[in-house]
Amino acid sequence: MLYALVFFTGSGSPTPKLGIDLQGGTRVTLTAVSPDGKPPSKDSLALAQKIITDRVNGSGVTGPEVIQDGNNLVITAPGNDSDQLKSLGQAAVLRFRPVLNDPQSGSPLQIPVNPPAPTSTTPKPSDSAKPSGSNAPTSGSTPPPSSSSPKPQGAPVPAAQTSTTAPSSTAASTTAASSGNEGEDAAQQAKKIADAKALRQNPNVGTDPNALKAALDSLNCGKPDPLKGYDDPAKPLVTCDQSGQYKYVLGPKFLDGAQIQNAQSGFDQQQAQWVVSLNFKPDGAATWGDYTGKHVGEQAAFVLDSQVVSAPKINQKILGATQISGQFTQQTAKDLANVLSFGSLPLSFNNSESQTVSATLGLSSLEAGLLAGGIGLLLVIIYCLFYYRALGVLTLLSLVCSGAMVYAVLVLLGRWMGYSLDLAGVAGFIIAIGITADSFVVFFERMKDEVREGRTFRSAVPRAWVRARRTILSADAVSFLAAAVLYALAVGGVKGFAFTTGMSTLLDLVVVFLVTHPLVVLASRSKTLSKPAFSGLGAVQKAGVEMRSAAAATAAKEA
Structure with a gap:
């Protein structure tokens, strides 16, 4: 019975999987250090493990493994490029970018990957950002699209498609673990990053339909993103959300996630829904208040390692605490709060050990x-x-x-x-x-x-x-x-x-x-x-x- 399972199930060879010490490779141990010198929390370590796993999977390394070992994260992978694995321990970057509007229609360039037929679309309320505890209404639905196939100039999208509730922390980012970059060396990976930047960070993607079409055509939300963690914050960005359902055209960064002081999930009794509340540091609060005051009715995207986590609509100028509401469950609200709290990683990592076998x-x-x-x-x-x-x-x-x-x-x-x-x-x-x-x-x-x-x-x-x-x-x-x-x-x-x-x-x-x-x-x-x-x-x-x-x-x- 065992050998029937061996030979007639699975597509792999009938040989045991060998560890790194038997087939050769690299093991890098990253020791987490928190800013206050205290032991890092389990939640922050778990999130750091997830982010670093996504980064190592997207870097072209075959068969990586990231495990927790006390306050350490141990990265093991075949090959001898320990410098590449060490660089993956750098803190992931969370940025705030505007969602650009189409210059002809004025609608947000938030395009569904597999849009439903217009006749089957049921409008739903989209995400919104507003002052925490405020009674400001959430944004209403937008007109239905003129075509089921998105055009380069960005046809208006129904609100059911603009809803961007955050996926669970183990959701689509784990699909990036598919080995789309297997077998690539550093030169090939660098070329892919350069090519992706040339197309998807073209300064004209927001104004030139041809540049936008080329960027959208080059973007495949079902494969690992070569720009994951390597995008230029000073240029526009064409990217996907973490669930792989939407393509976004975003403007240059206007705020860093490092300016978030804390984020918490909770249940809003007045709205009868789960929400995420943010508190910014003083400089971040000033920047956020100035931006939201000038861009009421537009969307702002929370971008973690080049992927959109959430893109709420701004209802009014926001000073101080901010609330993000949408179609959240208790778990998705908690996951989004964790990403916003720890997306830029409150931990630094020291390379305490690097071993090549x-x-x-x-x-x-x-x-x-x-x-x-x-x-x-x-x-x-x-x-x-x-x-x-x-x-x-x-x-x-x-x-x-x-x-x-x-x-x-x-x-x-x-x-x-x-x-x-x-x-x-x-x-x-x-x-x-x-x-x-x-x-x-x-x-x-x-x-x-x-x-x-x-x-x-x-x-x-x-x-x-x-x-x-x-x-x-x-x-x-x-x-x-x-x-x-x-x-x-x-x-x-x-x-x-x-x-x-x-x-x-x-x-x-x-x-x-x-x-x-x-x-x-x-x-x-x-x-x-x-x-x-x-x-x-x-x-x-x-x-x-x-x-x-x-x-x-x-x-x-x-x-």
């Missing part, structure tokens, strides 16, 4: 681990064949079955969970050889005790199994508990050791109960294999006879 070293490590495991397995087999004879052959078959199961599980875990086998995991499997062999020893020794007491091989098996399985269950439970505690408390490669040890312990129970015990039962029913010369129990039977004879002689003397 060459492919040659990784291959050598894998070969050394496999050699160590092979020698250990060979010694166990030789011992079992010498000591248990036919039962040793059953041990060999059980170990082969266990190894085949482990291999299949590793392939499936790599496909389904992204699990990568590292050198510490290989060490865990080598230790597991002893755990598996120990279960055989417990069973066989208990069986020898039964034979020593005068029972036949066939009658000894069920009695020995009933008593041995309790010991096997207890021993494996202790091993699994130790592995679970180690996995919960450890970090880094030690987790891989604990995981493989615990997994092997569970597979040991499967092998002993479903393979070893049934094979021993079959052997005990075979006339050939149950012979003392083949079973290895002849010496035990002889010793049992001598012990009983000696005991009878002693009892006769005493009588």
Whole structure:
């Protein structure tokens, strides 16, 4: 069943996914430092992890992984370009840009990627920005579009399409993890960025229909954006929102996200909807108030790493606290507040460690681990064949079955969970050889005790199994508990050791109960294999006879 899943599910090769220490690559550890010197919050670290993941995915790195390790973010990826990975730890940039209006129609250049048919459009209220706690009405709907296909000059868009509620923090940005830039080197990536800037940051996109059409045609919202985090704030920008549903034409930056002091989500009782409240720093509040006073009725876009997070409509001049309202749920309002609070990252990162593992070293490590495991397995087999004879052959078959199961599980875990086998995991499997062999020893020794007491091989098996399985269950439970505690408390490669040890312990129970015990039962029913010369129990039977004879002689003397 396992190998049916291996060969008939998934599109990958039937080989385990190897960790960076086995296939070679780069590991960069970024240590987070908060401005006040206190430990960073879990929310800010989680958001930093998400933003850096988006940046590393969009940088052309194949198969990256960003994980939290205490107050650190550890970036691992194949390849040896540690400088490129270090640069990804720079704070993500949040900017405020105006949504430009079409010079002919006067409507915002906010264009749906897949516009619905005009007859099926139901107008809904769009996002709005207004003073926090104000009763200013939200913006109404705009006229329906003149065509279901957006024109370069920007046809008016219905309000149902201008609604830009923030997606959840794990939404469309994770789609950027698709490997659209796989296999590119730094020169190719730099060229893509330059080409994207030339088209999508053309100073004439807001006034020249041809420049606008070229920029829109070059923009694919379903693929990673080469400009992600690299746009020029002094030039216009043609980009998508985070959900990939709309294309925007934005003007140059007028305010930085660093000017946001805090952002909180809450439920507005008067409007009966979830809203996001912003507070700016003094300079930011002055800039925001001046801009909103001059651009009432227009949209302002909140742009994080070149993607639009939200584009509310300004209802009136806003001084002080600001409120963004729209079609938010509790979670989307919280996510937007987190982005606005931490989009420019209140954390700085120090490059505390950079480790490069060459492919040659990784291959050598894998070969050394496999050699160590092979020698250990060979010694166990030789011992079992010498000591248990036919039962040793059953041990060999059980170990082969266990190894085949482990291999299949590793392939499936790599496909389904992204699990990568590292050198510490290989060490865990080598230790597991002893755990598996120990279960055989417990069973066989208990069986020898039964034979020593005068029972036949066939009658000894069920009695020995009933008593041995309790010991096997207890021993494996202790091993699994130790592995679970180690996995919960450890970090880094030690987790891989604990995981493989615990997994092997569970597979040991499967092998002993479903393979070893049934094979021993079959052997005990075979006339050939149950012979003392083949079973290895002849010496035990002889010793049992001598012990009983000696005991009878002693009892006769005493009588």
